Amino acid sequence: METRTASCGCGQLRIEVAAEPNGVGICHCLACQRRTGSVFAAVAGFPLPYTVSGQSTAYVRTGDAGCGFVYHFCPVCGTTLFHTEDDVDDEVFVAVGAFADPGFPAPQISVYDSRRHPWVQLPPGVQAFARDPS
Template sequence: MGEAPIREAGCCCGKLTIKLSGDPEYVSSCACQACQRRTGSAFGVTAFFKEEQVVGEWGEATVFERIGASGKPLFFRFCPSCGSTVWWEALARPGRIAVAVGAFADKDFPAPQRLIWADYKAAWVEPPNGAPVFPKSP
């Protein structure tokens, strides 16, 4: 068995990075309005890792806190220089780190396995081929 890959996600300017060991537990696309606003796109794509998969964090992050649909806070880590969101934690999912898939800048990164908050998606957004679609959060 080979060694687990080390994956590095970072901001646009390179001042904020996080390294993780191994593959994500799952990858999800989300069309909620909060993800639309966070990404400036029609949806967000997130890779979920266990906390123990974090190898290290470098750089100084600014934290933005908001209340999620669960009623519990989410803590977003973004670069104070370029503004890129790199990762976040949700108190509704303890022990998990959510990382913006685009921050990996890896064309071979695993595809999303589902689409959530589909009730808010743009009409032209299509779910990943064969992936389950949830009107809200599952």
């Protein structure tokens, strides 16, 4: 079992997971674009348990289907490091870029592809959904 550590930009907030990701996805919804300041968010879902060190501030956003997304970000540098979802109690979702690992597995799915910027090209084999299929 591989242990991976992701951290915020200043290193104050860290999350450690002790498993391979259940899946990797990218989201092009407008909320993720605003939250990340990028044109999409890349996240990896990991099974429990996980360990957090440092202080975080939480922000709750309600998704289209009514689920609460609880985003944890560093109060020092502002990096959104991970999130949980109200209707998912056995998984944590970590920002892929926070692992600072260019060899991290590629995404398998792309959600809210209807909001994808036309110049963003998906890797081969990625399953795309116009909205969130869940």
